[in-house]
Amino acid sequence: MxxxxxxxxxxxxxxxxxAAHSHHFWPDVTKKAMLDYWNDSRDLVDNKWEKIMTEVVPTSQKLISKILNLKHPQQIAFASNTHELFARLLSCFPQNDLRILTTDCEFHSVSRQLKRYDEEEGVSVNFINAEDENFKRAFLQESASGKYDVICLSQVFFNSGKSLEIEFVEELVKQKDEKTVLVLDGYHGFCAVPTDLSSVEDHIFYMAGAYKYAQGGEGMCFMTVPKGCALRPLNTGWFASFETLEKKTDKVEYAKDAQRFAGSTRDFSAHYRFNTVWENFFENGIxxxxxxxxxxxxxxxxxxxxxxxxxxxxxxxxxxxxxxxxxxxxxxxxxxxxxxxxxxxxxxxxxxxxxxxxxxxxxxxxxxxxxxxxxxx
Ligand SMILES: Cc1ncc(COP(=O)(O)O)c(C=O)c1O
The missing domain is CATH 3.90.1150.10 (Aspartate Aminotransferase, domain 1)
Known part of the structure; x- marks a missing residue:
């Protein structure tokens, strides 16, 4: 089929x-996409960045928005991996006064950082047992306590494949304190489990990437950022504020949209692959x-x-x-x-x-x- x-x-x-859950085979069309990247690098040289920023990245944003039913494509930030995005998000908070709620079944990109944070004075991380039969009730109860700065959990757990329904995420959004940042690691859900984020997109950070079910290979991960987010990550690159690059200022400026979470120069060929795969699938009714x-x-x-x-x-x-x-x-x-x-x-x-x-x-x-x-x- x-x-x-x-x-x-x-x-x-x-x-x-x-092992498609680890790394999915790449569709044949990705071969041409790789060549397109090379051809653009040859033909456009430095001008390729304009194409990447004004055509390629917006196309990825549009496709992701279509897949997740999001209204604000510009609220999607990119990085080479989810580790980078998560580290950047954690850097928004005081590093010696931070309370985090999570589960004991998060993938290493999240759990490794959280375990290390937990060692720091002034930081506490509550790892709730995700395999307990009362997990959802316990997690909701804890998230309603209002004492957490960050809540982080997976849409589909990497060690069991068990998935959480969007209604549970909606309930978390309802229960949590308004200023608590809620992060959903959606890597095992994105392009696998049909996911409609329209009801929560203004309230959660959703991270995923192209190397698994999105079939674009490594190098393109993303995070949706609630509209109006004014967080100021400590860790960003110069892509995080193109508007003010030429402005002489001592203040660290940030873009108004998700770009405020950007890093800097990287290989964008994964965007070419991802875009080609999903444009081709949609054209073929897939x-x-x-x-x-x-x-x-x-x-x-x-x-x-x-x-x-x-x-x-x-x-x-x-x-x-x-x-x-x-x-x-x-x-x-x-x-x-x-x-x-x-x-x-x-x-x-x-x-x-x-x-x-x-x-x-x-x-x-x-x-x-x-x-x-x-x-x-
Ligand atoms: C749940 C989950 N999140 C994220 C990742 C990938 O993390 P990174 O992009 O930091 O390599 C994986 C990889 O297997 C995963 O299973």
Whole structure:
């Protein structure tokens, strides 16, 4: 169904790629996009930056807005990775007087920084157990306490694939103090789980990137910033205020829109790839919803009759990977290696083996992986 869009990556690799949650195969059109970047660099030289700033980046903003149903495309900031954006956001606060609410299941780009912040005097980070059956109630209750400067959690958890519904985010927005910054790490949700942020876009920071389900490869991550945000990150680059570059001033100025969170010079080829992929998909009637339907069909087929310890079998609350809990980390690694030898590529986190479903998989691939898995259990 979607396989034809990935002929280059499929023919170059002789295994079944069940790790799309880690890094998705790139569609064939990305090859031309890479060349377009090179051609623009050759033909426009320094003038390429004008094209990048006035055409390429706004196109990425428009496409992301279409995918997430956002009204304010200029409220999207970019960086090479989410680590950079999150670090920049944390730099907005007094570094010795800061209270943060999060979960114990955040990806390293967030959790590593938060664990380190927690060591600092005057900073406290509350890591709520995201796998507790009362997690949502406990998290909401804590967020309603009004004592946090920052609340940060994932839309889809990287170690289980479990997803939170937008209604929960809406409830968080309602419960939290107005000045508390709410950050949603949407990397495992963006372009996988259909997501409509229109009801919360003026209240949350949503971070994601192109390397997973958005299929543009590494180098283009973004963060939506509520309109009117006046935060002044300590850590920014000279892209954060183009308007005042030539102005002689001792004051650090910031752009009025999301650009205030920008860094500086970087490789923009990922924007070319991302734009080409989604322009091409939309032209061909392919949407996040249609890919999601396809993936859910494959996941259902995978789960049927497979007697494994899945972290979650409820597909209505699951991203695009399924996770099997193994008895030990050693055992998980062994199973991963055996599957790899049998030409099935998965990945693992601790004692959890992750099976990611990319748009380029078909039913026959899933049946074949199931057979291989059963033989190796
Ligand atoms: C939930 C989540 N957020 C973010 C990232 C990527 O982080 P970064 O862009 O800092 O490399 C990943 C990568 O696997 C992830 O799983």
């Amino acid at each position: 979607f396989k034809k869009y990935y002929s280059e990556f499929i023919s170059a690799n002789d295994y079944i790629h069940m 949407t996040v919803e249609s890919i999601h339907q396809h993936i859910q069909k494959l996941q259902k087929l995978f789960l049927e009759g497979l007697d494994c310890n899945f972290t979650n079998r409820d597909l209505s609350a699951q991203g695009h990977f399924l996770t099997i809990e193994c008895p030990s980390e050693e055992n998980t690694k062994e199973l991963y290696e055996r599957l790899k030898e049998d030409k099935v590529l998965t990945d693992f986190r601790g004692n959890r083996l992750r099976f990611g479903f990319g748009a380029y998989l078909e039913e026959e691939d899933v049946l074949s992986v199931k057979k291989t898995l059963k033989q190796n259990l």
